[in-house]
Amino acid sequence: MPGQKIVEVSGAVGERERVNNFFKIIGFSLSLILFYTLFAVYYVPDSHVDGLGRKGRKVLLPIEEIGAVAYGEEVFYGRGGCAQCHDSAGGRAPELTDVAVRASSRVTSPEYKGEATDAIGYLFESMVKPSAFVVDGYGTVIGKKVVSPMPDVSSGTIRLNKVELAATVAYLQSVAGIDVTVKVPVLTGGVGAQEKSGLKAAPVIEKTKE
Numbered sequence: 747m748p749g750q751k752i753v754e755v756s757g758a759v760g761e762r763e764r765v766n767n768f769f770k771i772i773g774f775s776l777s778l779i780l781f782y783t784l785f786a787v788y789y790v791p792d793s794h795v796d797g798l799g800r801k802g803r804k805v806l807l808p809i810e811e812i813g814a815v816a817y818g819e820e821v822f823y824g825r826g827g828c829a830q831c832h833d834s835a836g837g838r839a840p841e842l843t844d845v846a847v848r849a850s851s852r853v854t855s856p857e858y859k860g861e862a863t864d865a866i867g868y869l870f871e872s873m874v875k876p877s878a879f880v881v882d883g884y885g886t887v888i889g890k891k892v893v894s895p896m897p898d899v900s901s902g903t904i905r906l907n908k909v910e911l912a913a914t915v916a917y918l919q920s921v922a923g924i925d926v927t928v929k930v931p932v933l934t935g936g937v938g939a940q941e942k943s944g945l946k947a948a949p950v951i952e953k954t955k956e
């Protein structure tokens with residue numbers, strides 16, 4: 747019967763088309779996945795941006811390779827989050843270009859109640875005990891106390907380790923144009939010793955909306 751044949755042919759074509767469509771859909775889905783994977787890898791910008799719009803690096807080069815000052819600069823603009831508050835405008839926090847110099851007069855001023863005895867000590871103290879001395883005009887009054895809005899950068903989300911704190915001081919001395927005299931803990935074991943020692947650094951903190 748001619749009619750039956752037509753039905754048979756169209757049935758076979760329908761089957762082949764379904765199979766073809768199935769592979770087309772699979773192929774299309776796979777290329778979409780591939781496209782977005784490549785897009786994410788190559789084109790999506792790194793979201794870790796510091797307060798000055800500079801891109802923070804997720805993985806720092808080892809301090810043994812780039813030196814303490816460069817390492818400290820990376821910490822300052824990157825995961826230390828310092829530049830988010832300390833920018834050249836100085837509105838939110840004092841400008842730090844000369845802080846390593848003015849640090850010596852801070853510790854000898856009559857208002858100073860902290861424990862540091864020299865400039866380097868003051869810089870360390872400013873980072874880990876910000877309220878030991880609060881720069882005039884930047885404090886928040888809580889009861890009878892004047893408290894610094896700056897967090898202790900050796901704890902909380904920033905959690906800088908000893909090497910990073912010392913390297914930041916080295917960077918501050920260097921930008922102030924004075925000799926870098928701070929002792930930066932040396933980790934024996936060459937390049938990568940810091941990671942191996944477990945002195946893992948905190949990740950870059952993301953820019954917070956103001």
Ligand code: HEC
Nearest residue numbers: 826827828831838839840872876879880881884894896899
């Ligand atoms: C949330 C904002 C904020 C962040 C983040 C921050 N600071 Fe501060 N910092 C301040 C403010 C506000 C002051 C002034 C009040 C005071 O004296 O504590 C200050 C004061 C200081 C001082 C003393 C300045 C002076 O003139 O005596 C130093 C040094 C300093 N910060 C270093 C740093 C470093 C280094 C980092 C990053 C590791 C950092 N700060 C991160 C807000 C911040």
